[in-house]
Amino acid sequence: xxxxxxxxxxxxxxxxxxxxxGGLTAVRNVDLTVNSxxxxxxxxxxxxxxxxxxxxxxxxxxxTEGKVTYKGTVLPPKPHLVTQAGVARTxxxxxxxxxxxxLENVLVGRxxxxxxxxxxxxxRLPGFKKAENASRERAMELLEFTGLADKADHLxxxxxxxxxxxxEIARALASEPGLLLLDEPTAGMNPQxxxxxxxxxxxxxxxxxxVLVIEHDMRFIMNLCDRVSVLxxxxxxxxxxxxxxxxxxxxxxxxxGTPFEGAPGDEELAEVEAAETAxxxxxxxxxxx
Amino acid sequence: MTTNTTHRDSGTPLxxxxxxxxxxxxxxxxxxxxxxxFMAWTWTSDFPGDLTVDGYPGGLQLLTLTAAALTxxxxxxxxxxxxxxWLTPAGTNAPLRxxxxxxxxxxxxxxxxxxxxxxxxxxLEPGAYVSGIGALIALIAAFALPGxxxxxxxxxxxxxRRIRHTLAAPSARPAQPIPDWAGILVIVAAFAIxxxxxxxxxxxxxxxxxxxxxxxxxxxxAALTQAGLLTRLxxxxxxxxxxxxxxxxxxxxxxxxxxSSDEYALIGANILIFATVALGLNVVVGxxxxxxxxxxxxxxxxAYAAALVSGASTSSLGVHFPFWAAILVGAGASLVxxxxxxxxxxxxxxxxxAIVTLGFGEIFxxxxxxxxxxxxxxxxxGSRGIPAIPDITIFGWDLGISHDIAGFTLGKPGNxxxxxxxxxxxxxxxxxxxxxxxxxxxxxxxxxxxTAATAMGINGFRVKLIAFALGATLAGLAGTVQGHLxxxxxxxxxxxxxxxxxxxxxxxxxxxxxxxxTMSGPLIGAALLYLIPAKxxxxxxxxxxxxxxxxxxxxxxxxxxxxxxxxxxxxxxxxGQLDTPETSLTDTPVGVTKAGA
Ligand SMILES: Nc1ncnc2c1ncn2[C@@H]1O[C@H](COP(=O)(O)OP(=O)(O)OP(=O)(O)O)[C@@H](O)[C@H]1O
Ligand SMILES: [Mg+2]
Numbered sequence: 001x002x003x004x005x006x007x008x009x010x011x012x013x014x015x016x017x018x019x020x021x022g023g024l025t026a027v028r029n030v031d032l033t034v035n036s037x038x039x040x041x042x043x044x045x046x047x048x049x050x051x052x053x054x055x056x057x058x059x060x061x062x063x064t065e066g067k068v069t070y071k072g073t074v075l076p077p078k079p080h081l082v083t084q085a086g087v088a089r090t091x092x093x094x095x096x097x098x099x100x101x102x103l104e105n106v107l108v109g110r111x112x113x114x115x116x117x118x119x120x121x122x123x124r125l126p127g128f129k130k131a132e133n134a135s136r137e138r139a140m141e142l143l144e145f146t147g148l149a150d151k152a153d154h155l156x157x158x159x160x161x162x163x164x165x166x167x168e169i170a171r172a173l174a175s176e177p178g179l180l181l182l183d184e185p186t187a188g189m190n191p192q193x194x195x196x197x198x199x200x201x202x203x204x205x206x207x208x209x210x211v212l213v214i215e216h217d218m219r220f221i222m223n224l225c226d227r228v229s230v231l232x233x234x235x236x237x238x239x240x241x242x243x244x245x246x247x248x249x250x251x252x253x254x255x256x257g258t259p260f261e262g263a264p265g266d267e268e269l270a271e272v273e274a275a276e277t278a279x280x281x282x283x284x285x286x287x288x289x
Numbered sequence: 290m291t292t293n294t295t296h297r298d299s300g301t302p303l304x305x306x307x308x309x310x311x312x313x314x315x316x317x318x319x320x321x322x323x324x325x326x327f328m329a330w331t332w333t334s335d336f337p338g339d340l341t342v343d344g345y346p347g348g349l350q351l352l353t354l355t356a357a358a359l360t361x362x363x364x365x366x367x368x369x370x371x372x373x374x375w376l377t378p379a380g381t382n383a384p385l386r387x388x389x390x391x392x393x394x395x396x397x398x399x400x401x402x403x404x405x406x407x408x409x410x411x412x413l414e415p416g417a418y419v420s421g422i423g424a425l426i427a428l429i430a431a432f433a434l435p436g437x438x439x440x441x442x443x444x445x446x447x448x449x450r451r452i453r454h455t456l457a458a459p460s461a462r463p464a465q466p467i468p469d470w471a472g473i474l475v476i477v478a479a480f481a482i483x484x485x486x487x488x489x490x491x492x493x494x495x496x497x498x499x500x501x502x503x504x505x506x507x508x509x510x511a512a513l514t515q516a517g518l519l520t521r522l523x524x525x526x527x528x529x530x531x532x533x534x535x536x537x538x539x540x541x542x543x544x545x546x547x548x549s550s551d552e553y554a555l556i557g558a559n560i561l562i563f564a565t566v567a568l569g570l571n572v573v574v575g576x577x578x579x580x581x582x583x584x585x586x587x588x589x590x591x592a593y594a595a596a597l598v599s600g601a602s603t604s605s606l607g608v609h610f611p612f613w614a615a616i617l618v619g620a621g622a623s624l625v626x627x628x629x630x631x632x633x634x635x636x637x638x639x640x641x642x643a644i645v646t647l648g649f650g651e652i653f654x655x656x657x658x659x660x661x662x663x664x665x666x667x668x669x670x671g672s673r674g675i676p677a678i679p680d681i682t683i684f685g686w687d688l689g690i691s692h693d694i695a696g697f698t699l700g701k702p703g704n705x706x707x708x709x710x711x712x713x714x715x716x717x718x719x720x721x722x723x724x725x726x727x728x729x730x731x732x733x734x735x736x737x738x739x740t741a742a743t744a745m746g747i748n749g750f751r752v753k754l755i756a757f758a759l760g761a762t763l764a765g766l767a768g769t770v771q772g773h774l775x776x777x778x779x780x781x782x783x784x785x786x787x788x789x790x791x792x793x794x795x796x797x798x799x800x801x802x803x804x805x806x807t808m809s810g811p812l813i814g815a816a817l818l819y820l821i822p823a824k825x826x827x828x829x830x831x832x833x834x835x836x837x838x839x840x841x842x843x844x845x846x847x848x849x850x851x852x853x854x855x856x857x858x859x860x861x862x863x864x865g866q867l868d869t870p871e872t873s874l875t876d877t878p879v880g881v882t883k884a885g886a
Contacts, residue, residue, distance in 0.1 A: 097737035099737055171745065
């Protein structure tokens with residue numbers, strides 16, 4: 001049925017995913033492939049259906065039509081089984097466990113990779129301590145990796161915004177995923193934090209985890225991604241390398257709402273970019289002082 | 290003059306008076322109140338406790354004496370007396386105010402009670418006036434002391450909020466490390482005091498003494514909290530977990546041996562049953578966040594199951610299982626019911642569960658009523674219940690008769706108390722171990738955010754069912770002992786709300802009052818909720834009303850319950866208040882105002 005190629009390299013393959021809410025079709029017949037070692041961007045104007053698409057992939061919504069496979073096996077539409085299979089995610093509106101500590105949040109992420117049941121906990125069977133310690137060790141490694149190690153004992157709700165986003169990533173990584181879905185990981189971050197997030201995502205990719213990321217920050221997306229997919233009103237408009245997508249007139253039209261011709265827009269873009277660069281340099285200086 | 294400006298900067302006191310003068314006055318007032326307790330307060334011994342004796346205090350005077358002595362002690366600590374500074378690591382003036390309230394409350398209540406019962410204030414002897422006026426002076430002066438938490442911006446003009454503000458204290462200053470043996474000694478002493486206070490409360494022989502006890506203990510507890518001593522203690526107990534648990538256990542074992550009468554030992558045993566069931570409920574409500582309004586039914590299932598196999602002549606089964614088997618049957622039956630009720634309902638989210646469990650609780654009671662031979666097969670004798678359940682015999686040790694142990698006589702309630710204590714220990718262990726494990730974290734995660742929890746790979750239904758079934762099993766376990774202790778099980782013992790705890794409403798209240806998700810919270814909450822109605826018989830008719838009012842007041846004043854969850858404590862700890870300088874603010878603000886002027 002699908003015309004898309006699935007190579008042994010394919011991590012995630014979604015085909016014909018459609019999601020209807022009553023009369024509204026939030027996602028319409030979307031195909032997407034993520035190969036191992038790739039960072040794929042998913043962009044689109046507000047309300048385009050990006051988050052809904054994520055929810056379809058991770059089993060939070062049962063798609064009306066279409067199917068999703070992970071490394072060749074069909075993903076059941078149950079969130080915990082999707083995570084078990086190896087797809088982890090973060091949320092657009094941060095959804096940590098606010099009254100648990102930072103470390104405990106990450107430990108919850110280890111749930112699918114540990115086995116100790118109630119009996120083991122109650123009787124403190126021999127394996128219990130070992131497994132618990134191993135989990136803690138792994139969780140601390142992840143906190144080191146995301147730069148949160150010194151906040152391990154803080155309540156997650158007391159973390160500043162940027163660190164909450166990082167913690168969500170650490171928690172997702174704790175489930176040892178093969179594919180990480182990030183829903184607007186830099187929303188609300190300042191330029192430095194955004195750059196740090198970029199580094200973090202590259203580092204995650206280097207660990208052999210494929211990444212699918214939704215983001216509105218174009219510069220971030222264009223720096224980061226191997227391929228970018230554009231969703232508009234639930235449908236996939238274009239997919240390709242950042243250069244191709246950036247140059248596509250339909251994409252620009254979708255974002256700005258009007259068809260437009262060449263020069264003035266480019267100039268404006270350059271101006272804005274220059275201003276932004278200036279701003280970020282000053283703020284860096286301000287910080288070092 | 291300067292002190293006045295100080296006041297404005299560090300929480301305006303409600304009464305304008307120079308700080309040092311106020312402090313002297315508190316000290317003097319407390320001393321006067323203390324001296325007054327050594328004099329007669331009334332002329333006749335008609336008032337219980339015999340307050341007619343000059344020379345040594347008795348009855349309610351002892352409570353005033355205790356409160357006044359503590360006030361004095363904390364006043365001296367506020368002076369900065371060497372060797373007493375450790376009393377006030379957090380607030381200094383707020384605890385003083387609370388202790389002055391304790392002194393005044395107890396004394397005032399006693400004087401009121403004497404006048405009321407004997408017919409007029411003419412019945413008061415000079416000693417009563419001495420203590421009363423001393424306590425009043427101390428109270429007024431205590432409210433002239435500046436607040437412990439700086440800043441008035443949050444207080445505004447609302448007098449209620451201003452009072453709240455003057456009673457609040459900052460976090461405790463960092464503790465000096467003390468050697469292990471000293472820490473252990475402190476813990477042991479704290480538990481010895483705790484046992485003494487608890488036993489004193491149970492043993493109060495007349496209503497007036499119990500009310501006075503509640504007033505003194507309540508304000509003193511608040512004062513110790515604000516002084517930061519309880520924070521210190523809980524830090525110590527966290528450091529020496531095993532010692533703490535052993536100390537608590539030993540203190541609990543000692544309790545029946547301190548009781549000369551069966552009546553009070555019975556109260557102790559009932560408190561333990563109530564507390565154990567509340568702790569079981571805390572797994573379901575506090576950890577997993579599942580609102581179970583019919584929890585007492587699981588206690589009933591356990592009690593009925595054990596009664597049916599107990600060999601009682603009225604049991605329709607007519608079998609007599611040994612106790613260990615009865616326990617398994619009781620807990621097993623509750624487990625089965627827990628799974629049966631939980632499996633279809635736990636797939637739902639939110640309030641549906643509360644409604645279904647509420648329904649189940651009622652269905653259980655009505656079914657037990659109807660299985661009487663008329664409206665159904667005769668299994669439970671209907672509303673007559675299963676009477677004459679024989680006493681438990683463990684290793685030839687009959688719990689129904691008195692035994693002499695090391696010179697102490699332990700009656701039937703004492704025996705059951707000790708058996709129940711073993712069950713409590715089991716439940717405490719289960720609670721601790723399950724909470725601190727992968728499954729416990731999954732429960733809390735589900736409670737915090739179910740969507741995020743499932744997205745982290747937690748099978749919500751499965752994990753919730755485990756919590757629900759475990760909670761049911763623990764209740765069933767307690768039920769087996771409860772059935773034998775009361776020797777009769779009737780459907781009316783297990784209802785949603787009634788005047789006798791444990792019932793579902795009281796169990797839930799014990800969890801919320803004590804502190805959700807904590808281990809000691811429900812134990813303390815249950816003890817209070819059992820003791821207060823048991824001791825204050827006169828308010829039986831208004832019990833549910835007063836209970837509701839008390840719950841509302843408590844939720845307004847201390848929403849986290851008596852014992853704050855470790856997580857909530859952490860939240861407090863992280864507000865940065867730790868770094869605020871301790872209350873030697875008296876100098877700095879003056880300088881500031883001067884500079885500003
Ligand atoms: N559970 C739901 N029921 C009904 N409509 C929904 C539901 N979830 C999403 N929608 C609708 O689907 C459309 C797509 O929403 P979605 O959140 O996926 O957009 P998005 O691309 O993530 O936007 P943004 O960039 O603002 O996050 C919106 O019109 C939204 O109102
Ligand atoms: Mg979105």
